[in-house]
Amino acid sequence: MKKLILSAAILLGTMTAIATPTEAAVQNNAIENIQDEFTEVATDALPDAVNSTITNSFPGAKLEKAYTNEQKEYKLEISMSDKMYTIYTDAEGIVIKK
Numbered sequence: 001m002k003k004l005i006l007s008a009a010i011l012l013g014t015m016t017a018i019a020t021p022t023e024a025a026v027q028n029n030a031i032e033n034i035q036d037e038f039t040e041v042a043t044d045a046l047p048d049a050v051n052s053t054i055t056n057s058f059p060g061a062k063l064e065k066a067y068t069n070e071q072k073e074y075k076l077e078i079s080m081s082d083k084m085y086t087i088y089t090d091a092e093g094i095v096i097k098k
Helices: 002-018 048-057
Strands: 039-041 062-068 074-080 083-089
Touching: 048 074
Parallel strands: none
Antiparallel strands: 039 062, 062 074, 074 083
């Protein structure tokens, strides 16, 4: 009987030690959202290569707005099938990922 009580006490003691909450290491990773500053430009002021990319790569798309930045990258807002899409191209009309 003594062994049963002793083993129960040891078992409860180890279970409470395991169940003790420990503080998790908190990481404060600062995420910087660096966004190139795009300024709106007239849609007719786009280079011919960018216009041909829209016409060839996105048939039936309508160019709604166009923006450019200092690196001569273009942010284009197009609409297709009642949905809006944003694509990015360079001055040569090559689609880039952002």
